[in-house]
Amino acid sequence: ALAGTSYPLDRERVARALGMVDAQGQAQVCQNSLDAVSDRDFAIEFSAAAALCMVHISRLSEELILWMSQNFGFIKIADRFTTGSSIMPQKKNPDVPELARGKTGRVVGHLVGLITLMKGQPLAYNKDNQEDKEPLFDTVDTLTDTLRIFAEMIGGQPNPATGKKEGGISVNAPAMEQAALRGYATATDLADYLVKKGLPFRDAHETVAHAVKAAVTHQVDLSELPLAVLQGFHPSIEKDVYDVLSLRGSLNARDILGGTAPKQVRAQIAKHRARLG
Incomplete structure (x- = not known):
């Protein structure tokens, strides 16, 4: 737990048995025993990636919340991802995007907490490090749950009878076109x-x-x-x-990789569908 061991262990064999290998099947072991027991970079790096992912989800949530509002009216979110207003019976609240936007602060807070936990520790292991579990595990749960429900909310779920996806986000294209003309x-x-x-x-x-x-x-x-x-x-x-x-002329004119031309947009959709399997 500090400086290695005097026993003749085959650490690489242990790593392979535990599945700690790279893409080529080579065992991956920490090269420094003090570093192995003292740092929590794996937890911090995961939390950083999770925080960044949640920030992007939060920004998408903000768009969806605005687009669903009566002032925009660009989209409708399926009822199962919304709730009725407690005071306005005609209003649907975009609960899932709002909760995801709020939970982003929670995940970002866990990242800051882990960094702060580590900032004043000397080498090697310190009891402080037992505080890494709660923020790490909660980050995993929050991120996976958020991604799962967002995938269902945006893409819908397959209907067993038809095989088609239903219940996701529906787009009010005429309203979007009118807004784009302004x-x-x-x-x-x-x-x-x-x-x-x-x-x-x-x-x-x-x-x-x-x-x-x-x-x-x-x-x-x-x-x-x-x-x-x-x-x-x-x-x-x-x-x-x-x-x-014309609006369509403006879109079509940007027929370049990453542009707004429908041809380019369809190419990007096809590319990412193939990438995601």
Whole structure:
């Protein structure tokens, strides 16, 4: 428990028997006896990875909570993952995302607790280290339970009768499309269009600013401005600009790895489905 042993143990054989091997089947043993009994890096590193995973889940939860609200109305979460409001009968509370967002603080707290536990200890083993169990085990339980219920909530569960997944998140695509049309989101596309016509970006940027100001004044979208008005901002603008200013045109234009083009999105979905089996 401190400096190794005088008995002729085959530590690598013991490691193999216990399954402590790498991807190539080579035994993995700690090379320093003091380090073996004194550090808790394995617990801290797992907790750090778990905390990071929970932070991402928390951010996704925040999106789902906003998207489910009446102000957005982008999605509906199946009833089994929500509860009715105690005071507003018409309201569904997104319980699972809210609880996951809250439990993220719990897991992050366990990581900070473990680091603080270790920070003042001399080598080698100290009784302080018995305090590593509770935060580590609770982190394991919290992370696995959260991932399990999130997988069910987002993807749904197979219906035994049809074999299709049901009860996950349903998307209100028309509401999302309407939201995407707000805020002159295709203004950058107009600037890119002008750059491709030979205009320096700084000049294109200023030209688009004038076009947006006109659209705001007339309370219309850029794509609703007449061609003559758009040409008044720059003569190189032609009829094909409306393909650029449309929402789908903007999406399709970003046909590059990681981009928003439907083709790229479908490729990413296929890639990750294959990766996850």
